[in-house]
Structure formats: C-alpha cells, structure tokens
Amino acid sequence: MTLLCLDAGNTRIKWGLHDGAVWRAQGACAHAEVDALAHALPARPARIVACNVAGAPVAARIETLAAALGAPLEWFASAPADAGVTNGYDNPAQLGADRWAALIGARAIHAGAALVVMAGTATTIDLLDAAGRFRGGLILPGLDLMRTALARNTAGLPEARGAYRDTPTNTDDAIVSGCLQATLGAIERMARRLAGAEFLCLLSGGAAEPLAPHLELPLRRIDNLVLEGLARHVRAGALL
Numbered sequence: 001m002t003l004l005c006l007d008a009g010n011t012r013i014k015w016g017l018h019d020g021a022v023w024r025a026q027g028a029c030a031h032a033e034v035d036a037l038a039h040a041l042p043a044r045p046a047r048i049v050a051c052n053v054a055g056a057p058v059a060a061r062i063e064t065l066a067a068a069l070g071a072p073l074e075w076f077a078s079a080p081a082d083a084g085v086t087n088g089y090d091n092p093a094q095l096g097a098d099r100w101a102a103l104i105g106a107r108a109i110h111a112g113a114a115l116v117v118m119a120g121t122a123t124t125i126d127l128l129d130a131a132g133r134f135r136g137g138l139i140l141p142g143l144d145l146m147r148t149a150l151a152r153n154t155a156g157l158p159e160a161r162g163a164y165r166d167t168p169t170n171t172d173d174a175i176v177s178g179c180l181q182a183t184l185g186a187i188e189r190m191a192r193r194l195a196g197a198e199f200l201c202l203l204s205g206g207a208a209e210p211l212a213p214h215l216e217l218p219l220r221r222i223d224n225l226v227l228e229g230l231a232r233h234v235r236a237g238a239l240l
Contacts, residue, residue, distance in 0.1 A: 004045035083236035105229030113199035119207035
C-alpha cells in the first residue's frame with residue numbers, strides 16, 4: 001500500500017511517500033503549495049495520514065488535496081497509547097500531535113531510552129524511557145523566535161545575524177550564541193533525567209543543524225521524525 005504522510009507544521013508542510021517498506025520520496029512545500037502535490041507525487045497514494053498543527057486553513061487545503069488524489073484521509077491525533085509508546089501526559093489528548101508522532105517515530109528507530117528533540121518554530125524536548133513511556137517534556141521558543149522576540153521587544157537590540165561564539169564580543173554574536181546556549185542548556189538538563197540509562201538523543205527539525213555540533217550527548221540526526229512516526233502508526237494499525 002502506498003501511503004502519503006503529511007506533517008503540517010507552523011512554517012511548512014513536509015511530505016513523504018512510503019511503499020510499506022521504504023520511503024519512495026520525501027519533500028517539503030509552503031502551506032499554499034500543498035495543492036500542487038496532486039500532480040507532483042511520483043505515485044498516487046492509496047491512503048493519506050496527516051498531522052496538522054497549522055490550523056483550519058491548512059487542514060482545508062489538505063482535505064482538498066485528498067479529494068484530488070481520491071485517497072482516504074486520516075487525521076493523526078494523540079492517544080493514550082500507540083505503536084508501542086505510552087502517553088504519560090496528564091491529559092493524553094492535549095499532547096501536540098506532532099510531538100506524539102515524533103515519539104512514535106523515535107521508538108521505531110531506537111528501542112531504548114531516548115531524548116526526542118524537535119527543533120523548529122518551537123523547540124520541544126521530550127523524554128521517552130526504555131519501556132516506551134513518554135515521561136514528559138519541554139516546549140520553548142525556537143531559535144528564530146528567540147532572536148525575533150529580542151529584536152521586537154527591546155529598543156536597542158537588532159534582528160541578529162551573528163555566529164556562535166563561546167565568548168561573544170559583539171552584539172549579534174552574543175544574541176545568536178545566547179539563544180543557542182539557552183536551548184542547548186535545556187536539552188542537556190533534560191538529558192540528566194535519563195541519568196543511568198543508555199539513551200540516544202534523536203534530533204530533528206529545520207533548526208537542528210546549528211544545535212547538533214554543540215550537543216555533547218549520544219546523538220542521531222533524523223530528517224523527518226514526524227513522518228517516521230506517521231508511517232509507524234499506520235504499520236502498527238495494519239498488524240492489529
């Protein structure tokens with residue numbers, strides 16, 4: 001069965017076409033360009049599963065795409081348990097669908113304890129123990145949001161375009177380095193919660209690149225962790 005997985009985030013939509021064994025193609029597009037996928041995909045999917053955190057207008061565009069492709073559409077949502085992962089949120093339904101998909105993707109890729117970091121418009125840092133239980137996590141502004149907030153809410157700070165420095169000696173570098181250090185610190189503090197366990201930090205998202213070189217943790221970069229989780233969700237359902 002050819003499956004189209006869609007990850008509609010705050011900035012863009014990532015997509016992947018899976019044939020049941022491997023990804024045949026992956027890509028990304030702007031929200032307004034999703035309609036064009038009906039003609040751009042290398043094969044017509046038999047089914048679509050979509051994770052959407054971008055709101056109703058994007059959901060409507062995805063529904064239009066599904067109608068054009070003639071494929072049934074499933075809206076992925078958080079659940080108490082799915083594909084070997086248990087949801088430890090106080091109210092499991094309140095966990096963001098993208099975070100839940102990323103946790104399922106992490107479990108499919110790594111069977112042990114994991115620190116799941118999604119670096120995008122926002123950064124999320126989630127703990128997954130060796131038994132597959134989501135123990136909780138953090139949400140903080142993404143790197144770009146941090147820089148933008150400083151520029152918009154202070155009188156004298158710029159929209160920084162500096163570089164990371166251990167000891168910055170100019171304002172642009174100080175802002176960029178401060179945002180990175182704040183995020184790295186949050187990741188590394190959460191990693192301490194897994195002390196004593198053999199764990200892997202799984203890092204994904206559009207802002208992963210500047211973080212990866214500075215993380216002093218067992219690390220693996222995953223390009224599209226949410227898509228991995230969506231495909232795993234469908235495969236697990238087929239096995240029931």
